[in-house]
Amino acid sequence: MSAEQSKNDLLLLTVEQMARADSDAVRAGVPAVDLMAAAGKAVADAVQERWSPRPVLVLCGPGNNGGDGFVIARHLQQAGWPIRLAFLGNQAKLSAEAQYFYQAWQGDIADFSVSLLEQTELVIDAIFGAGLARPLEGIALEMITAMAERKTAICAVDVPSGLHGSTGQALGMVAPAELTVTFFRKKPGHLLFPGRGLCGELVVADIGIPASVLDEIEVNVWQNHPALWQQNYPWPRLDGHKFHRGHALIFGGETLTGASRLTARGAMRVGAGLVSLAVPSKVWPIYANALTGAMVSKLELGQETEDFEELLLDPRRNAIAVGPGAGLVAFESVRTRKIALAALVTERATVLDADALSAFASDPQVLFDAIAGPCVLTPHEGEFARLFPRINETANGVMQDKLTRARLAAKQSGAVVVLKGADTLIAAPDGRAMINTNAPAELATGGSGDVLTGFIVGLLAQGVEAFDAAAMAVWLHGAVAADFGAGLIAEDLPDHLPKILNAFIQQQALAREVR
Ligand SMILES: NC(=O)C1=CN([C@@H]2O[C@H](COP(=O)(O)OP(=O)(O)OC[C@H]3O[C@@H](n4cnc5c(N)ncnc54)[C@H](OP(=O)(O)O)[C@@H]3O)[C@@H](O)[C@H]2O)[C@@H](O)CC1
């Protein structure tokens, strides 16, 4: 598979973009009825692969998701499965293709009623898919609530009904599926929580939509994966000098001295040529004793910012990180702001994390106005709320989805925003975004964010563009944690990174041999 092809496979389509791909495919000569036939067949195949024959209830909704349901029912019936089918809708209002498969269905059509769930071992959820337009109510809501309560096994068609494919948010109620079969490309809602947890195993089926339809659709959201950026990864060159691999400068505070040391170690492991920490003189011995590979510079009391600025006079210090362990006590916050602004004014690549984000909570615009060069902000949800309160405002009690919020924040701040969580988002000011999916639960451990900042600043130091650096760092962070497994602590993240990088190098060498 070519790099372009795998990038194309990682694209995520909103429900509107998917509808456009669907209609463009039809315009290009693929009959709509063929698309629906292929979609239904793909689900029936996936069901037969996963489950042995058992009493199945196929729930068909009023649109084309329901149309798929009629196709699935026919295939499973032909394979000898005991099938009951219920339809929620008006036959006269079905699309031509759904009408076709409605007519082709040979069995009975039951009224939509919760009692059907009795004696059902598997539900095919074809009630609503991409066309879900408003919160569930009435019998649809009753049915989905009953499905969730009974915990009957569910295979969802396209998305579990009630889940919005673009946002991953539930519009009312969603019964979690064990298997979701979607078509052509994934949607953001399959990867963003709570959606990701509601889809179960996700299968993407090819239904005959030509990939060329994507040329006409402006898609700039991807599932984060090395295929998107490995050609830009800064592998060390044999003829390289340590200065070719950059010099990361990290600010460290006096209370939580471990945080910025983790950042430094992350930056070193990810390949920065040189790493130095700049710390208040009072705590210099703590840092100097603990770090062997990194240099530690003193910032004298009362002139910390000036001393930091002096370090920045050397243009070889080309990437800066401020925030981990910087401290939140009033005097520390004031100092952190000054140091962050001193970093930003150089327009060198800068990562601001943790306390450096909270330090601007009272007037975030000061921060945004100062961002002129490559910059990465790495808030978790709490820090995000402090920096972007307007973006987090709710309408009817509902906040905008995480993808939208991260993209708005990137646009507003002019920085790449890494909104951290189980489904970390990486968003660039120009609208590009990635959803990261490889982070295991073990990563939710103290200090892991400090290491992430180190990975980012270490990659920035090696000249990687901010959006790529953030995407690489987030992916490596997840890959290391997943490979390490249980018992992970933050210290393990930098030290286990070489294993992942070496595997990566081997894969690249193999790929070159194959080519
Ligand atoms: N894309 C592709 O390539 C292919 C897509 N395919 C399939 O098509 C599916 C999309 O089909 P779709 O557009 O007809 O939408 P779908 O989800 O069936 O529902 C629309 C209906 O639901 C109604 N409705 C909405 N919300 C409601 C609510 N809360 N409560 C009650 N009613 C509500 C809405 O009513 P309206 O808003 O018009 O009043 C309308 O009647 C897609 O998910 C995939 O499975 C495949 O066949 C092959 C190729």
Ligand SMILES: [K+]
């Ligand atoms: K569905």
